[in-house]
Amino acid sequence: MDIFSDPAYRAGFIWIIELTAASTVGALVLGVLLAAMRVSPVPVLRGFGAAWVNVFRNTPLTLIIFFCYFGLFAVLGFAPYPDSIEWNNFWLGVIGLSVYTAAFVCEAIRSGINTVPSGQAEAARAIGMSFFQTLTIIVLPQAGRAVVAPLGSIFIALSKNSTIVGTIGVMESSNAMKELINANGDRVILIFLIFAGTFAAVLIPTGYAFGWLANRLAVKR
Amino acid sequence: MSSNTDAVLYDHPGPRARIRNGVLTVLFGVVLLGLAYWIYLKFDEKGQWAAALWKPFTESSTWTDYILPGLWGTLSAAAVAMVLSLVFGIAFAVGRLSDHKWISYPAGAVVEFFRAVPLLLLIFFIFFGVPFLTLQPMSVFWALVIALTLYNGSVLAEAFRAGIRAVPRGQSEAGYAIGMRKSQVMKEILVPQAARAMLPVIVSQLVVLVKDTALGYIISYPELLQYGVNNVAANFGNVIQAAIVVAVIFIVVNSSLTALAGWLERRTRRGGRAPKGPQAPAPTGEVTAATI
Numbered sequence: 113m114d115i116f117s118d119p120a121y122r123a124g125f126i127w128i129i130e131l132t133a134a135s136t137v138g139a140l141v142l143g144v145l146l147a148a149m150r151v152s153p154v155p156v157l158r159g160f161g162a163a164w165v166n167v168f169r170n171t172p173l174t175l176i177i178f179f180c181y182f183g184l185f186a187v188l189g190f191a192p193y194p195d196s197i198e199w200n201n202f203w204l205g206v207i208g209l210s211v212y213t214a215a216f217v218c219e220a221i222r223s224g225i226n227t228v229p230s231g232q233a234e235a236a237r238a239i240g241m242s243f244f245q246t247l248t249i250i251v252l253p254q255a256g257r258a259v260v261a262p263l264g265s266i267f268i269a270l271s272k273n274s275t276i277v278g279t280i281g282v283m284e285s286s287n288a289m290k291e292l293i294n295a296n297g298d299r300v301i302l303i304f305l306i307f308a309g310t311f312a313a314v315l316i317p318t319g320y321a322f323g324w325l326a327n328r329l330a331v332k333r
Numbered sequence: 334m335s336s337n338t339d340a341v342l343y344d345h346p347g348p349r350a351r352i353r354n355g356v357l358t359v360l361f362g363v364v365l366l367g368l369a370y371w372i373y374l375k376f377d378e379k380g381q382w383a384a385a386l387w388k389p390f391t392e393s394s395t396w397t398d399y400i401l402p403g404l405w406g407t408l409s410a411a412a413v414a415m416v417l418s419l420v421f422g423i424a425f426a427v428g429r430l431s432d433h434k435w436i437s438y439p440a441g442a443v444v445e446f447f448r449a450v451p452l453l454l455l456i457f458f459i460f461f462g463v464p465f466l467t468l469q470p471m472s473v474f475w476a477l478v479i480a481l482t483l484y485n486g487s488v489l490a491e492a493f494r495a496g497i498r499a500v501p502r503g504q505s506e507a508g509y510a511i512g513m514r515k516s517q518v519m520k521e522i523l524v525p526q527a528a529r530a531m532l533p534v535i536v537s538q539l540v541v542l543v544k545d546t547a548l549g550y551i552i553s554y555p556e557l558l559q560y561g562v563n564n565v566a567a568n569f570g571n572v573i574q575a576a577i578v579v580a581v582i583f584i585v586v587n588s589s590l591t592a593l594a595g596w597l598e599r600r601t602r603r604g605g606r607a608p609k610g611p612q613a614p615a616p617t618g619e620v621t622a623a624t625i
Contacts, residue, residue: 301466
């Protein structure tokens with residue numbers, strides 16, 4: 113099939129993979145930090161975490177990406193990678209995807225913390241561990257195992273959401289498909305099935321893999 | 334739930350912990366204020382505090398010409414898509430649970446497929462691709478609504494399926510025992526109980542739907558991002574201010590929906606007739622993940 117070897121098809125999915133990889137790291141780091149803030153004894157930190165989640169979870173990703181480009185970059189002059197327009201837009205997109213997805217990661221991890229029996233943290237406190245030690249040594253490792261499945265769905269959603277970065281001029285898959293459709297009006301269905309099928313062929317097994325992993329890693333209580 | 338966790342992860346602060354928390358509060362407060370001041374300075378440097386950029390939002394014409402029509406576009410697309418995705422969701426959930434393989438397999442394939450395809454790809458296919466097949470221009474409204482329905486309907490189908498399977502077996506057995514047919518058991522017994530149990534999930538999916546209508550901006554559907562940010566900024570050159578105002582509107586709309594979901598969840602729990610215990614949907618993790 114010549115569409116598979118089309119440079120637009122290949123470049124599109126390479127952008128998607130790069131966007132997903134970079135934003136996964138950003139969202140995971142930010143999300144864990146936010147979750148730690150939300151359960152910390154310091155009210156200001158809790159408030160900051162809660163505000164972040166409420167603002168970014170309720171704002172459309174399209175608006176956040178739009179703001180990253182037209183607000184952060186065009187008006188405020190923030191350029192994460194000034195040497196190349198394409199990579200600059202890529203990093204602006206990664207910022208938008210990360211701050212948005214971090215809100216969901218935070219809530220997933222917080223719900224995971226709630227699944228850890230209170231006796232675990234009580235025991236940690238009883239042997240004199242600090243809040244930070246209790247969280248990082250005792251609670252988070254157990255919480256992490258409990259949230260493999262939700263985190264999996266979040267990162268699958270993230271990879272689909274990375275198509276939205278196409279709005280600020282990264283030639284990812286959805287833009288590539290649009291171009292191919294406009295150039296080959298006689299093979300519209302085939303083009304769609306190939307692009308959508310690539311996503312489905314990767315993401316459906318990934319979903320099952322996360323489910324399997326979640327079962328394997330679940331803490332048996 | 335959170336108060337539960339808070340009490341668990343740290344002791345009631347003693348004198349030393351109180352001092353430490355106080356220091357941390359001040360430190361982080363200073364960092365936050367510093368950040369806010371830095372943003373203020375950056376805005377100032379670029380002249381973003383100029384009254385002319387904020388003033389349009391105090392004038393009624395900005396609201397009646399741009400923001401309210403945009404909000405109407407967003408809410409109407411979301412409302413139509415929600416009704417259609419509920420129908421789609423119930424139909425495909427029931428279809429996937431059918432005993433006939435020739436119904437359940439295709440229904441399962443459709444649901445799995447549309448859950449895995451990015452919404453933007455669907456929108457582009459329907460808006461740019463379908464006109465090549467029908468030889469008629471596609472309406473932006475329907476392109477957006479159909480794509481939203483296929484995606485959110487598939488997500489809802491999975492939610493309904495989980496809900497139907499969570500209804501205790503005795504319920505359908507009792508239905509068969511009094512002579513109901515399979516379709517009657519499904520329609521009269523399983524679906525109503527599942528719908529009730531899944532009400533919070535359904536409402537939070539509505540939040541996703543409202544947010545996703547913003548994708549209509551990309552195909553120039555007259556919604557809030559198009560009218561409230563793009564067109565306002567084109568007239569007044571205030572993209573940041575317009576984006577902030579529109580974000581606040583989205584946050585207010587979606588927070589009210591989330592509050593409604595919370596209220597419904599409490600109500601369902603109080604009613605005590607919805608399926609409970611281990612069969613009930615996981616209250617936090619799953620829901621959070623499903624509604625991104």
